[in-house]
Structures are given as structure tokens and as C-alpha cells.
Amino acid sequence: MNKFFISGSPHIQGEESTKKIMYGVVIAMIPTMLFSIYFFGVDAIRVFLIAIVASLFFEWIIQKYLIKGALTINDGSALVTAILLALNLPSNLPTWMIIIGALVAIGMAKMSFGGLGKNVFNPALVARVFLLVSFPVEMTSWPKPSPITEGLADVVTGPTPLGIVKEGLGANKTMSELAPEIPSYTQGLMGDMGGSMGEVSAIALILGGVYMMWKKIITWHIPVSMLLTVAIFSGIFWGVDPEHYADPVFHMLTGGMLLGAIFMATDMVSSPMTKSGQLVYGFGIGLLTILIRMWGAYPEGVSFAILIMNAVVPLINRGFKPKRFGVNPGVALNK
Amino acid sequence: MGILRTFALGGIHPAENKLSSNAPIETLPVPKQAIVPLGQNLGAPSKPIVKKGDEVKVGQLIAEAGGFISTNIHSPVSGKVLKIDNAIDGSGYKRPCIIINTTEDEWADGIDTSKDIVSEITLESKEIIEKIKNAGIVGLGGATFPTYVKLMPPTGKIAEYLIINGVECEPYLTADHRMMLEMGQEIIIGIRILMKALNVKKAFIGIENNKPDAISHLNELLKGSDDIEVQPLKVQYPQGGEKQLIKASVNREVPSGKLPIEVGCVVQNVGTAFAVYEAVQKNKPLIERVVTVTGKAVKKPSNFMVRIGTQISELIDAAEGLPEDTGKIIGGGPMMGKAITSLEIPVVKGTSGILLMKKDESSRNVEGPCIRCSKCTYVCPMGLEPFLLSKAAKLGNYEMAENEAIMDCIECGSCQYGCPSAIPLLDYLRLGKLKVGQILRNRNNK
Numbered sequence: 001m002n003k004f005f006i007s008g009s010p011h012i013q014g015e016e017s018t019k020k021i022m023y024g025v026v027i028a029m030i031p032t033m034l035f036s037i038y039f040f041g042v043d044a045i046r047v048f049l050i051a052i053v054a055s056l057f058f059e060w061i062i063q064k065y066l067i068k069g070a071l072t073i074n075d076g077s078a079l080v081t082a083i084l085l086a087l088n089l090p091s092n093l094p095t096w097m098i099i100i101g102a103l104v105a106i107g108m109a110k111m112s113f114g115g116l117g118k119n120v121f122n123p124a125l126v127a128r129v130f131l132l133v134s135f136p137v138e139m140t141s142w143p144k145p146s147p148i149t150e151g152l153a154d155v156v157t158g159p160t161p162l163g164i165v166k167e168g169l170g171a172n173k174t175m176s177e178l179a180p181e182i183p184s185y186t187q188g189l190m191g192d193m194g195g196s197m198g199e200v201s202a203i204a205l206i207l208g209g210v211y212m213m214w215k216k217i218i219t220w221h222i223p224v225s226m227l228l229t230v231a232i233f234s235g236i237f238w239g240v241d242p243e244h245y246a247d248p249v250f251h252m253l254t255g256g257m258l259l260g261a262i263f264m265a266t267d268m269v270s271s272p273m274t275k276s277g278q279l280v281y282g283f284g285i286g287l288l289t290i291l292i293r294m295w296g297a298y299p300e301g302v303s304f305a306i307l308i309m310n311a312v313v314p315l316i317n318r319g320f321k322p323k324r325f326g327v328n329p330g331v332a333l334n335k
Numbered sequence: 336m337g338i339l340r341t342f343a344l345g346g347i348h349p350a351e352n353k354l355s356s357n358a359p360i361e362t363l364p365v366p367k368q369a370i371v372p373l374g375q376n377l378g379a380p381s382k383p384i385v386k387k388g389d390e391v392k393v394g395q396l397i398a399e400a401g402g403f404i405s406t407n408i409h410s411p412v413s414g415k416v417l418k419i420d421n422a423i424d425g426s427g428y429k430r431p432c433i434i435i436n437t438t439e440d441e442w443a444d445g446i447d448t449s450k451d452i453v454s455e456i457t458l459e460s461k462e463i464i465e466k467i468k469n470a471g472i473v474g475l476g477g478a479t480f481p482t483y484v485k486l487m488p489p490t491g492k493i494a495e496y497l498i499i500n501g502v503e504c505e506p507y508l509t510a511d512h513r514m515m516l517e518m519g520q521e522i523i524i525g526i527r528i529l530m531k532a533l534n535v536k537k538a539f540i541g542i543e544n545n546k547p548d549a550i551s552h553l554n555e556l557l558k559g560s561d562d563i564e565v566q567p568l569k570v571q572y573p574q575g576g577e578k579q580l581i582k583a584s585v586n587r588e589v590p591s592g593k594l595p596i597e598v599g600c601v602v603q604n605v606g607t608a609f610a611v612y613e614a615v616q617k618n619k620p621l622i623e624r625v626v627t628v629t630g631k632a633v634k635k636p637s638n639f640m641v642r643i644g645t646q647i648s649e650l651i652d653a654a655e656g657l658p659e660d661t662g663k664i665i666g667g668g669p670m671m672g673k674a675i676t677s678l679e680i681p682v683v684k685g686t687s688g689i690l691l692m693k694k695d696e697s698s699r700n701v702e703g704p705c706i707r708c709s710k711c712t713y714v715c716p717m718g719l720e721p722f723l724l725s726k727a728a729k730l731g732n733y734e735m736a737e738n739e740a741i742m743d744c745i746e747c748g749s750c751q752y753g754c755p756s757a758i759p760l761l762d763y764l765r766l767g768k769l770k771v772g773q774i775l776r777n778r779n780n781k
Binding site: 077 | 427593674697710715718722751753754
């Protein structure tokens with residue numbers, strides 16, 4: 001007698017897989033990686049390699065000896081975390097600090113919650129903030145970009161544009177006095193300014209975002225609502241008092257705004273499940289970012305804003321449900 | 336062509352694989368033995384009225400309705416009742432069946448077996464419904480809900496539109512497609528009969544635009560009349576779902592937990608319309624149907640007109656045999672069909688297709704952890720959250736499952752199809768629905 005498989009429907013499976021999604025994100029990050037290597041040179045390659053090797057190693061060893069489950073380093077998620085972590089670091093960060101960052105990201109933020117899919121917070125951001133509060137000096141002396149094509153030069157460090165503005169405004173300077181010190185829009189678009197490896201080039205980040213939307217890895221909801229919120233709030237203050245508040249385009253192009261909006265806030269695991277929830281989540285991140293940037297102690301607020309909103313996600317998931325079929329259907333004929 | 340109509344929420348577009356769409360319907364020889372299960376409709380099984388040794392003719396009543404939601408069953412062959420015994424049917428379980436050994440092909444009196452088309456509808460609404468009831472007609476799209484019940488709206492509810500389901504959104508299946516091409520005239524008369532029975536003035540035939548030949552053929556036949564309108568629909572699964580089709584056709588939403596009549600609609604399948612034509616105009620009860628036999632390894636993907644009770648092995652033989660590489664047999668389409676355990680099971684009223692899957696297509700992918708990508712939520716045509724419902728069912732939190740509207744699930748499988756972690760979401764959802772259904776019944780009985 002013939003033996004046949006028996007299972008419940010459906011009997012066909014779509015093309016999607018976790019692996020494809022994760023490697024799709026990796027592909028989307030390639031332009032940003034290339035730009036960072038162009039601007040920060042060999043040091044950038046070092047940061048990427050260390051972050052990747054360390055993250056994969058921690059993922060492997062924890063999965064094997066602590067969780068004792070099937071091997072997961074091939075699913076691509078640790079690679080995504082590793083690259084995101086690297087993109088959040090200054091290119092001159094000492095190697096041992098990068099390794100600690102990888103341990104915090106993979107070990108503390110991801111595996112201790114149970115591994116892929118279980119983490120509440122974005123692992124790479126947890127690591128960034130951990131490093132920022134542990135090593136404030138190393139994490140805030142940002143190398144100035146020096147394109148590889150212009151030959152090897154000594155690394156010059158300096159504050160980020162956001163840092164310049166924060167400090168300047170704090171010292172009662174006006175925006176027009178600070179103007180010569182901050183990068184032009186073109187420099188911001190290309191990435192020719194101080195900052196972490198991944199946050200400098202707007203063009204590369206947007207390219208990656210468009211790719212992910214085309215591949216349906218992310219939807220527009222989180223980035224657009226986050227950026228729109230930032231634009232509106234910073235726009236209001238700038239409109240009222242342009243001498244004491246930076247303009248919206250400056251806010252968009254500097255710091256981790258685009259990196260956060262495109263790659264960090266859209267992390268599937270730690271963002272809301274419905275599109276309406278995602279709009280709220282993006283709004284929250286945008287608002288918190290601006291609050292921190294304008295009145296907080298740190299010049300940059302994207303990472304804190306995302307982590308705070310990560311914690312709110314379970315609540316958002318409860319409050320924002322998808323539109324159900326046949327609930328409030330409008331006119332019904334036979335009452 | 337402009338923007339095609341479709342339903343609003345969710346939906347997926349799996350590979351269509353309509354391998355047999357160009358294969359004309361072939362009538363298979365009468366089987367040597369017919370195995371006729373007593374449970375062929377949604378609702379109560381039928382009660383046999385013949386016994387071992389009785390001589391029966393084709394179309395003779397052999398089992399009658401066992402309740403309000405139940406149907407008559409007629410003999411698909413002429414011969415001698417061998418026994419009434421348990422045999423494995425499409426469910427995989429042994430269920431009572433009437434087994435008839437065929438002798439000749441002698442039809443019961445009064446059945447018009449000619450091919451002449453009778454277009455004049457002489458009967459009144461009540462008589463039509465009675466005839467449809469007596470002929471044992473059920474929804475032939477696969478749900479097998481007794482047709483006559485749908486034609487009798489509860490008092491106070493009025494049908495405004497008849498919507499004919501020619502969507503055939505399941506991949507692979509082509510039975511409805513071929514019927515629309517080859518039996519268009521009969522189907523249209525069947526639709527007018529149903530309209531008369533329901534006293535509605537307007538009918539729509541929803542057809543996905545991957546069947547342009549069917550759309551233009553029916554439009555040709557309907558030239559000059561405006562009571563029936565063909566609606567080309569954008570290809571999207573599960574458009575053949577009753578609620579989705581109503582949304583696509585007339586932009587009305589059946590309220591949660593209610594029937595289509597709530598929004599003035601009655602939906603019938605094209606195959607059902609054909610069966611209605613035969614029953615009302617030709618006195619022919621439902622004893623045969625069109626079945627697609629298909630699959631990537633099948634030598635001759637086909638559409639067969641077969642008698643109910645024919646074993647599927649005979650259909651597979653007619654499609655030039657069971658491929659060596661067959662790993663799974665599905666009764667119906669790949670999205671909602673049921674895996675079949677044996678080649679001996681009979682074709683029943685609800686069998687729309689036999690799909691033979693190759694071995695490498697047969698097993699599921701390895702399940703991974705939920706990465707909370709929310710794709711299941713995006714594709715759910717009912718606006719549910721399958722990840723949440725499956726988890727609630729898995730953890731036995733049926734109260735949550737009920738509150739999150741698990742009973743709205745139409746089991747279309749879109750969530751599981753699109754899950755990148757290959758989580759068997761629908762398995763858990765079915766379990767949840769079963770349990771919540773029990774809880775609801777217990778509550779209502781108190």
C-alpha cells in the first residue's frame with residue numbers, strides 16, 4: 001500500500017523565509033557599509049569584522065552551551081545585529097569595547113530573553129547605549145571622515161553636528177553663529193560629517209530603506225511617521241525661533257535619525273504588529289527624539305527614544321488592533 | 336480595463352499552477368462499483384432508505400435528508416446494493432457508505448438525459464426550491480452546504496443580489512473554469528432559476544481575470560440582457576470565500592458571525608448553478624460532478640465528469656497514472672484541501688479536485704521561532720492576528736482566543752502560507768476554533 005503524507009491545509013508554502021528576510025536586511029545595509037568604509041577607511045573594516053566575528057561567536061556559544069537548542073547562527077539574525085552594532089559605533093573604538101558591545105547585544109539583549117523573536121529591545125541599540133554610558137569618552141569622540149581616496153591621514157576626532165549645536169546653543173550662541181561649524185546639506189546627504197559609522201550618509205541609508213520596502217521587508221509606516229513627527233515638531237520650533245532651534249532638515253540628516261528610522265526602529269521583533277500601531281510607535285520615537293535633542297542632557301536621542309518605545313510595544317499591540325472584517329461594516333441591508 | 340474589483344483586507348497571490356485549464360471536460364466511464372458515503376454535506380448525514388440486495392437505478396433516491404441541514408442522496412449507478420458498511424472517506428475515517436455494484440446504466444424514470452437545452456423556466460419559486468431540495472444539491476465549491484437552505488432566507492430577510500462564484504481562487508483547480516467555458520448556457524439558465532427562486536432582480540458572476548476566456552464567453556452569451564453581469568476580479572486569494580466575494584462584488588461587509596443574507600446577498604458556485612439547471616430543467620439529481628485531477632508530476636492534468644462514488648484511483652488512472660514521485664494526495668486545492676490517506680476513497684459531492692503533490696512539495700518546512708514580522712496579520716482577509724490566536728490556542732487561553740475573534744477565521748491558510756518561519760498557524764487556529772466552539776455551545780445550552 002502506498003504511504004502518503006498527511007497534514008492540515010495549506011499544503012503549499014510561500015517563498016518567504018526568516019533567512020531571506022535577514023539577508024535582505026544585510027543587502028540593504030551594504031551601501032551604508034561601503035560609504036562608512038570610504039569615509040573611515042581601514043578602521044571601519046576592523047570594526048565590522050570584529051563586531052561580526054564576536055557576535056556570531058557569542059550567538060553560537062550561547063545557543064550551544066546555554067540554550068542547548070538547534071544551531072541558529074545561520075539564520076542571519078546575529079549577522080544583522082552585528083552589522084547594526086558596528087554602524088552605531090565610532091570607527092576608532094578599541095577592539096575590546098566592540099567585543100563587549102557584541103556580548104551585550106547578543107548575550108544580554110537577545111539570548112537572555114530566549115533568542116530570536118523573543119527580545120523586547122533592539123539588541124544593537126541596547127549595546128550602543130550600554131557602551132555609551134560605560135565608555136562616554138570613547139563613544140563620543142567621533143572621527144572626522146577622511147575619504148580613502150585622499151590617502152591615509154591621522155585620525156582627527158571631533159563632536160558630531162548635533163554635539164556642536166547642543167553645546168553652542170547651551171553657550172548662548174545663535175544658529176547663525178554656529179552655521180560655519182555645522183556641515184552643509186550636501187555634506188549631510190553624502191555623509192561627510194562626524195558621527196558613528198552608519199549614521200553619516202543619508203543617501204546610502206535611504207537607498208537601503210527603499211530596497212527593504214521594495215522587498216517588503218519593512219513597510220513605510222514606522223520611518224515615515226517617525227520622520228514626519230520630527231519634521232513637524234522641529235519645524236514648529238524652528239519657525240518660531242530659527243536662531244535658537246535647528247531646522248528640520250538638519251535634524252533629519254544628522255545623528256542617528258535615518259539609521260534609526262530605517263534600520264533600527266523597523267526591527268520586526270521589537271516593533272508593533274499592526275500598521276496603526278506602527279504609526280503610533282513611529283510618532284512616539286520622533287517625539288521623544290526631539291524632546292531629548294532639544295532639552296535632554298545628550299545631544300542625540302534616537303537610541304533612547306527607540307528603546308523607550310520598544311518597552312511600550314506590548315501596550316501598543318493591545319491598543320491598536322487591525323481593522324476587522326465585518327466589525328462596523330457600515331450599512332447592513334437586513335436589520 | 337481600469338482598476339479591477341477585489342476584496343479590501345489582506346489576501347495573497349500564490350503561484351496559480353492552473354495546469355489543466357486547457358483540458359476539456361472528459362466524461363469518465365461509469366465505475367464498476369460506487370461507494371456512496373452518507374455524510375456528503377455540511378450538517379447531518381443522510382439516512383439510507385435502501386438495503387442490501389436492493390436493485391437501484393441511476394438517479395434513484397437511496398438516502399434521504401437526516402435533518403434540516405442535510406440532503407438527499409441518489410444512486411450514481413444502476414445495479415445492486417452490495418452492502419451498507421463503513422468505508423474510509425475523504426476525512427480519513429471509516430464512515431457509513433452505501434456500496435453498489437454496477438450492472439447496467441439504467442436511469443430512473445423521468446430524468447431527461449438528452450443534451451438538449453431547456454431554457455424556459457416554468458416553475459414557481461416554491462417548486463424550484465422543492466426540486467433543488469429533492470435533487471440533493473449542495474454547494475459544489477467544496478463547502479457542501481445544502482443549496483435549498485440558502486434559498487429560503489429567514490423571515491424578514493430579503494435577498495437583493497445573487498452572487499455566482501466563478502472565482503476559483505485555489506491554485507491548480509480548473510473545474511469551474513472549464514464548466515464556464517463548456518456549459519455556459521446551462522449555467523446561465525441555472526442562475527436565472529436561482530434568481531427566480533430567490534426573487535432577486537440582479538445577479539453577478541465573479542470571475543478572476545486569470546480566466547479571460549471564461550469572462551468573454553459568458554459576456555458573449557449574456558449579450559443584450561442586464562439581469563446578470565459578469566464581474567472580472569483581480570486575482571487574489573481567498574476571493575472565493577463567500578464574505579470576500581461579496582465584498583469584492585457589491586462592496587458590502589457581512590457582519591462578524593452573520594450570514595451573507597444579512598447584507599442581502601446569496602452566494603452560489605457556478606457548478607451549483609449547473610446542478611440546479613439539471614435538477615430543475617432535466618429532473619436530474621446530483622449524481623455526478625466535474626473534478627480536476629492535477630499536479631506537477633501528473634502526465635495528463637485533466638478535468639473529468641465523474642459519477643459520485645467513483646474511487647479516486649480511477650480518476651488518477653484516467654490522468655495516466657499515479658506519478659512515481661507522489662508524496663501527498665489532496666482532495667480539493669492546495670490551500671484548503673484535505674490530505675487523503677488512500678487511493679480507494681470515493682469522489683463525493685464536495686470533491687472539486689484531486690491534487691497530487693510531488694515528494695519534495697509534500698513535507699512542511701522546518702518551523703522556526705516567530706520573528707514578529709506581522710505578515711500573518713497583513714494577509715489575513717478577516718483582519719485577525721493569527722500569531723496571537725495561534726499562541727492563545729497553543730497555551731490553552733481560549734478566553735483570549737474568543738475575545739480576539741478566533742471564530743471569524745475562515746481557515747483560508749493565508750497566514751501559514753506567508754509565514755517566513757513556517758509556523759503551522761492554521762493547525763493551532765483550528766484547534767482553537769474547535770475548543771472555543773465547544774465552549775460557546777456549552778454556554779448557549781445552559
